Each structure stands twice: as C-alpha cells, then as structure tokens.
Amino acid sequence: MFRWLKRMMPRGLYGRAALILLVPIITLQIVVSGQILQRYFREVAGQMSSALALDLRLVVDAIAAGEGQARGLAYALEIDIAIAPRDLLRDQRVFYDLTGIEAIAVLRREVPGLVAVDLVSDWRRPVIIIDTREGNIALSVARSRISASNPHQLLVLMVGFGLFMTWVAYLFLRNQLKPIKRLSDAAEAFGKGRLVSYHPSGAAEVRSAGHAFLDMRARIEGMIEQRTLMLSGVSHDLRTPLTRMKLGLSMLDEAPEVAALLRDVAEMEALLATFLDFARGEALDDPIATDPVALVRALVDDLARGGARVDLVLPAHGAAVMLRPQAVRRCLSNLISNAHRYGATVRLSLSLPPRSIRFTIEDDGPGIPAARRAEAMVPFARLDEARNQDKGSGVGLGLAIARDIAQRHGGSLSLGDSAALGGLRVDLVLPR
Template identity: 35%
Template structure:
C-alpha cells in the first residue's frame, strides 16, 4: 500500500503560497484593498438608500398635482350652469388636461389598473373629498395627439382655477423656457395618459384625459457625481494614510536586513505613532545590545590571544633546546599549526571587522597582485576577464576572501582559474579548480567552522577548516553571496557575487 507524497516544504525565506491570486502580497496593498472595498460598499449602500428614498418621495407625490387639478375643476363644474360649463370645457380642450362632458360613463367600474393607476385613483378620491363615483383607466391617445401630450406634460405646470374666474398658466409654453424644451427632448414629459371619469352632482360625467410626467428612474447624475468625488477624495486620503503607516515598517525591514552586515549603522528614528516608536525603540535596543556583546567578545578574545602568546613562546623556546632534530621539527610544526589556528579562530569570531569605510577598489589590480603573489610561491593561478569599473568595497576584506578561495582551489585542485564577469550592476568572481569536487550533501557544510572533509585531513593540505567560513563572512559583510558548485567537467567552482551599490 502506497501513501501519497507530501507536499514539499517551502524554502526558507520564500513567500508562502497565496490562496487567492487577487489578494495583494504587501501589507500596503492589503490595507488599501480592504479600505477601498469598504468605501465602495458603503457608497453603494448609501446610493441605494438615497435612490430608495427618492423613489418613495416620487411615489408619494405621483399624480397629486393632476388629481388636485381635476378635483378643482369638478368642484367648479358642480357650481356652474350649463352655459358656463361650456366655457370651462373650451378652456380645458388641450393637453395636458382635456375635459369633456358625457351623459354616462364609458369606463367599466371594474377596469384593471396597475400600481401607478391605483396610486393616481387614490390621490384623486382623496382630493375630491366625497364618495362620488370615480373611474380610471389607462388611455393611449392618437398618434397626432401623443406628441402634444408629451410636450405639454411639464412637471411644474400650475393651474389656478376660481369660481367665476379661470386662469391657466402653463410654463412649458413660455417663450425662452429652454429648460422645459430640454426636458421634452429627453422624454421626461412622455408619461402615461390617464382617462378619468367623475360623476357630477347632476348625474352627468366629466371626462378628463390627464397626461402625467414620466418618473425618471435613472440615477441622478448629481448624486453619482457627489458619490464619485467623495469616493475619490476618501481613496486619496486612505492611500496617503496607509502609505504613512506602512513606511516605518519598510524602514524597519531595511534596517533589520542591514543589521547582519553592519552593527554600527545609525539607529532608527523614534518618531511616529506610539506603536511605531515602540518598535523602533525595541530595534535600537537590540542593535545596541548586539554591538555591546560583540565588543565584549572581541575584548575577551583579544585578551585570550594575548595570554596564549606567552605559553606558545615558552614552548617554542623549549622546542629549540631539543637535541632530536626530527622531534624538534615535528614540535615546531605543531606550534605553527596552533598559532595559525588561534589567529584564524580569532579572526573568525571577531566577525572580520566590517567597520572600515568602503572605497572604490580596482578589482583588476587586486587580482593581478594576488596572481603574482601566488605565482611567487610556485602556484599556478590564471585570471580570465576584467571588471568594467572599480567596486565599492573594503580592499583588505575582499583580498582576504579571494585569497582564501584561491588557496583552497590550489591546495585541493592543483591549480586555480579566476573568471571575472561584470555586467555593470553586479560583479561575479568564479574561482575554479580541477580537484575531485565535494559531495553535494557537503557543499554547505564545509562553510561551518572547523569542518574538514576526510580527504583533506593531512599535514600537506589540512588547515583549520575556517578558510571558507571566513570567506563567506567577508562576502556577507560586503553585501554579497558565496556558493559552491561542482563543475560538470570535474572540479569545484566557488561563485562570489558582489552587488554594485548605487552611486
């Protein structure tokens, strides 16, 4: 029975997989997205509430003016003789309110009405104020009259009717009233026409063909514009606020990354909100304590180095008094190995400085001098390629790292080849040898202090096992990386990559 293979663990420092592709990876993006989504949702809810209130107000006032107008005309007709009624009919013979007198009703009592028709009928009965017979139906005027109804059905028409005096004022027909003309062109007046029949006190029926202005169900552009301006202003303010809050985190991350390269960097400014000040204070305290611990360790190791020199000197003097030449040579070799081990151990534990001021280093001249020194010792070292410009670095540290890599290549591979690749943005130095290489499992382990592989544990090529560790420490101090790779054609390649700092 086989078990399913487990998912590979993410590499150290790698970003965790995101469940949603649209979810931003940065804190700034996430805060801005949440803020934007909340603002958009709030604006949409507010717009929906405003539109609902507007529709409710429009429904409450739907047909109210026309119903009151019909009620006034009915009240006027009830108190006029037949001759005066003819004059009233002559006045109301053009849209949007057309009046005619009928001997009997032509609308069925049970005529079906939609929601707006029921609303208009209710408004009319309320305006009449008495339980007289009222019948309402939707009516489609002839094509030649429909345009007149649409043009004259202005929302702000006013009718003032009094007993013995009738006067109609229709603002839609006033000269120069461009607003009503624009409304008519947009179709705002092309509303429904309701045929209403109201029974008068003498039994006759007054028929009214009333054109009501259409309700504009579109979102008011002023509301949409105000919501857009408010949303834009709030987003800009939110972007500035989120950016101000996230900027200290970027400074903290940069300082934490640079802490491994330089413990003496300037402290973070302890300004901003309380939480930011507390984080900056904690980081500065940690940096100060780390620097104090390193200084204390350096002083302790310097004292230990001074104390070790005295017994080593005494042992060297006693070794010279030995009569056995072979024993004296072996004893002196052990002393030299002990002195080298103490010196390299102290250099490794001190962190190799890192406080020196960086300056432009002529890499080509440095490699030429290193090659000459190696050739003077009878070693075969070849340099291929050139750097295009000086590299901002510490010359002594860079020479020490390259010297350790070249020594390692010559001792274990017989000869060394240094290849220089420079693209103007970063400098890559590849130190190659022709040795047996290193097992893949040990490519990282050899950087640990005092680690020596079995093939190197002899007097001829031994060493302390600190050369590669010191070279990697120097590389990290200079802001670069050092890795080892087995060459396909045989041998080992050490890749020293150093970035060029801006400016």
C-alpha cells in the same frame, strides 16, 4: 481559494494598508449606490412617469374629441404636439440613463397605444410617440417631468467626497506607516552589517518595538565585540610561548625530533593566524564605493606575487558599488586559498546582475559531496577524508570565515559542482 487570495494580496506594507483602506470604502459606495438606484432613481422616476402618463392620456383623449381642445389642454399641461417622425418606431435611451429604464416601463404600462419613447434625440425634451385615431402623434415634454433633474449629482458627490476622504485617510495612514518602514529599514541594514541612525517614533506599539530593536542591536554588538576581543586576545597571548618554544628548539642540535617539533610549532602558528582572521572577520570595514573589477584584479595580482595562479573571467566594464573592500578581499582570499589547497587550477569569475554582485570560485579538485556541504561551512569542521591532503590540512575556518563575511554583508555563500573544471564551485553573492 484562500491560497489564491493570499497570492493576490500586495506584499508591501503600503499596498496592504491601501487595500484595507479602500475595500470598506468601495464596498460602502457600491451598497449605497445600489440603494439609491433602487429607491431614489427607480421609485421617484416611476412616480413622476406615472403622473406624466395621466396627463398624456388626457391629451390623447382631447385629441380624439377635437384638435382645438387638445392643443389648449396640451399647452396648459406644458406638452408640445407635433407630427411623429416615421423612422422612430422603437424606444431609445443612452446606456447610462438608469432612470429612463423605469420611465419607459411605466409609460408603456399606463399609456395605451404607446409606440416609442425617444430619450436620446433631445435630452431636455424627450419625445413620446402614441398611436391615435388621427395616426401617430409626437408629444414632447420636459425631462424634469420624467425623472428628477440631475439625478446623478448624488452619486457624483458621494464618489467625489469618498475619494477626497480616502486621500485624507491615506495621508494620516502614511504618517503611521512611516515609523514601521524606518524600523524595517534599520533592521535590514543591521542584518547587512550597516548601522543607520534610528530613533523610535510613531504609535506606542511601534515605539516599543523600536526600543526593543535598539536594545537587541546593542546586545548583539556587545557580544560580537566580546567574541572578537576574546579570540584576538587568546590568539595573541599564545604567540609569546610559541615564540619561546621556537627559539628554544632552534638552539638545539639538529635532530629528527627537533625538526618534528619545529613543524608542530609552525602548524600552531598557522592555526593562530587563522583564528585571528576569524576574529577579524567580525570587525568589518566601512562600506565605500568600490569597483569590484578593480578589486578582483588587485587581489589576483597580490596572489600572483606569492606564487598563486588564478584564471580570471571578468566583465568588460565595472561599476562602482557600495562594498567593504577589505572584508571582501579577505573572503575571496580564503576561498582562493582553499581552492589552491585542493586543486591545481583555480578560476575566479565575476558577474554583475542588476541587483547583486556574484563572485564564483571554481577548482579542479575532488569537490565536496552534496550531503556534506552544509557541514563544510561550520566553523572548525574538517572534511579532509573527502578532499586532497597533499597540500596540507587546514583548521576548518576558511569557508566559515567566508560565509560569515557574506552574511554580514546581507549576502550568501553556496557550494556546488563546477561544470567547467569538475571540482568545487563556490558562489559568493552580495547585494548592491
């Protein structure tokens, strides 16, 4: 039962706040309305109908005694006497006439020979049909003698003021919820790698959470900056001795040992270049309006000039979305390089769902077992025993850099099997 209620609850903050506000008010309206119907409508209508029943009995007794006396008494009691219509043989009332229920019940109980009570034909003057010695007669009285005039006014006023106070309370509540929504938006934007202006406001607890968020954001930014500087500094400083080693080896006589050392130096330079790419992954460019179709075409053209062939599957028309083009290019470039490292055919597909952008890179290589895909995206993890090493081994940062860029965009990177090519399938999904 509680799980069903939890699924039915609104998911948004405004929806839950409105529910918290409306449930007590509606419950109070129902309880008070029930009490009014029970005590005011029913009891008052019963007392007034009982008093009317006494007058009706007097008129009926007067009719039995003589017509002149009956009409004079009816005139004094403000009761009109007429010939009863033949087709009126049952009680009539509209469904919302709640006081009519009690009035009809009292009249039937206290007026002998009552045939029917008509509360529909004329709302202002109901008609009461009574069977007498002279036949059925119709007695018409003012509705105010059966029940209180305008008995619905209390309910209307209560509902009207309840709605008005609900609206006023919602305005105040919305002002209290705005700072929480602004804090949520700032945290969500920071999770996607964007910095938005945020100033804590609202209640003391909300301001305290806002200041804690700002402190946390500043610490994370500082840690990222220190990490980037450290990786960049270490990679850059190592280039100088490597350059001296490369220069010294080039001056030696050609020998198998020298050639092997030159290959080791070249591999170390490639590793350093990868470290720099990993460090630059933290320093994302600013988001700008970018056409993803044009971005993919430009990237593939640049790779083609370097000898890398990529099959493209693109939508007919693109749409400008907010992206960090340099970071996305770096991410796609790493994924395509990995695909070329382990496969001969590489396919890049782009799709544009309503709320996201999906890049799919597929190859015809050996793929990655499902049990090791999470490990493959860990920095410096190498799964070369499961992949083809004919085209050289990497340092294990390609997928890590791509996943890091995807997460900094607020997106995701997932690995799977390519149904078309039979190798690895990488899906890069970025939110719009």
